[in-house]
Amino acid sequence: MSPAIKPNYHQTPLDEVRERTRVDEEGHVYVLPATEGGEETYVGQFSAGDAEAALQYFTRKFDELYNRALLLRARVATQADSAGSLRSSQATLSKELEAGTWVGDVVGLRSILNEISQGIDAVAAEEKRQNQEAVTAKIAVREDIVRAAEELAAVEPDRQHWKSAQERMNELFDQWKSEQRTPPRLSKSQEDPLWKRFREARSTFERHRKAFFVRRDKEAAEVKKAKEELIAEAEKLQHSTEFGPTTKAYHRLMDQWKELGRGPRKTEDAQWARFRAAQDVFFSARDQANAQIDAEYGENLKKKEEILGKLRELMPFTKPEAVRERYLALIAAWDAAGKVPRTDIKRMERAIGEVQDAFREAEGATRSPREAARNDRQSEMIEQLEDTIAQLERERDQAASQGDDKGKREAEEALAARRSWLKMLTSS
Incomplete structure (x- = not known):
């Protein structure tokens, strides 16, 4: 009190x-x-x-x-x-x-009891008002629960984060049950429409969830099957010695593997290990073959390094006519020395190009304008032929490393013709 x-x-x-x-x-x-x-x-x-x-x-x-x-x-x-x-x-x-x-004083006591009755009426009216406010707040809480459930159910299945969404929906259901247990209780007419919406939202959510995982399991099974086919093809190619076409084939298989996306978690890692193992077998063999070729070309590199040194000894070309015969002989020896390892191709081509450019410039400076013009045209043709020959040599080597006999043969035929033209131009 x-x-x-x-x-x-x-x-x-x-x-x-x-x-x-x-x-x-x-x-x-x-x-x-x-x-x-x-x-x-x-x-x-x-x-x-x-x-x-x-x-x-x-x-x-x-x-x-x-x-x-x-x-x-x-x-x-x-x-x-x-x-x-x-x-x-x-x-x-x-x-x-x-x-x-x-x-x-019975009359006085009766008056007090009447006063008490009026006071109780006022208490009842206040209780009614408070109860109505509590019911309104209760309905608002239920409305929030229903709205949150409907928002979850409205998310596109493919964009839904199902684990956290399922946890959230369970939390909402627990909140609903808790609200039912705590006063004030809602009337049937107040609760039924909210419960109907909440039930429909949960049903829609569960239907979307089941359909999503059924579809995902089906897609995962299809991915698994497709990757098994890629693995079988990769294992079939792993001992191939046709390095060029097979390299391209493995690149194609890898692109297809990526396009498929991830498969079932339980099998994805094991499938990838098998797919990668088949590639490792092939690329290891290819690397060994290339290493052997590079080792063979290492002797050619030594010869060309020696020839390049002798050419540089002739520089600067102050009297190109005096060293022309020696220069052409060294260039012929350079061509005859053969290919060099892939890692040294650009460096050696750049070095010999600098020497050749210097010789052509020196020749142009010591000749008449007419001769210089003719020699410029001849030098330009020689330069183009040399570039073409270098490109053809690379194509021939690539075809050989890839086991492409047809490509190798066509490159050699084209090389023979252009070397013949180059010899005619350089001997004139």
Whole structure:
């Protein structure tokens, strides 16, 4: 009870009681009539004492009832209990009051009980208002739950993060059940439409989830099957010595593997290991073959390094006619020396090109304009032929390393013709 509101204490004065009552010799107590000519009202008997004790006894009983009413009025003022509990207490007091004959201010007590009844009505109205607010808030919470479930169900299946989405949907269902258990309870008309929406959202979500995983399992099985076919083809090619076409074939297989995407988690790593192992067998053999070829070309590189050194000894070409025969002989020796390892091709071509450019420039500076023009055209043709021959040599070598006999043969035929033209030009 609030300390600001305390019940009063009622005590009926005995003088007033003596004026309104009568006690006979046997201890029977009567209330005198309020008007002349009226009848006495019998209160009860008290045989454990004299008349004064009898009046005190029945007065004390009335005061107890009165003070219970005062206490109830204080409880109503502080809303210490629910309206239902307070109304039950008020009804009990009223029943006791009306059921008996009392010594005391019955009219005043009845007025207090009426006041209490009005106060309880006010408490009930406040409870109703608070309950309506609580119900409104409860509906808002349910609406939030339903809306969140509908948003989850509306996500495109292929864009849904199903693990976290499933956890979220389970959380929403647990929240729904928790809200059902806690007061205030919603009426059937309030809850049913929300439950229908929530149930439909969960059903849609579950239908999308099942369809997604059925489709994904089907696609995964198809990916697994397709990769098995790629593995079989890769294993079939792993011992091929046709390095060029097979290299291209492996590149094609790798592109197809990537296009398929990842397969089932349980088999993807094992399939990749088998696919990669077949490639490793082939590319290891190819690297060994290329290494052997490069080793063979290493001797050619030594010869060309020596020839390049001798050509540089002739520089600068201040008198090109004096060293022309020696220069052409060294160039012929350079061509005859053969191919060099792939890693040294560009470096050696750049070095010999610098020497040749320097010689042509020197020749142009020592000849007449007509001769220079003719030699420029001849030098340009020679340069083009040399570039073509270098390109054809690379194509021939590549065809040989790839086991492409037809390509190798065509490159050699083209080389023979262009070397013949080059020889005619350089000897003129």
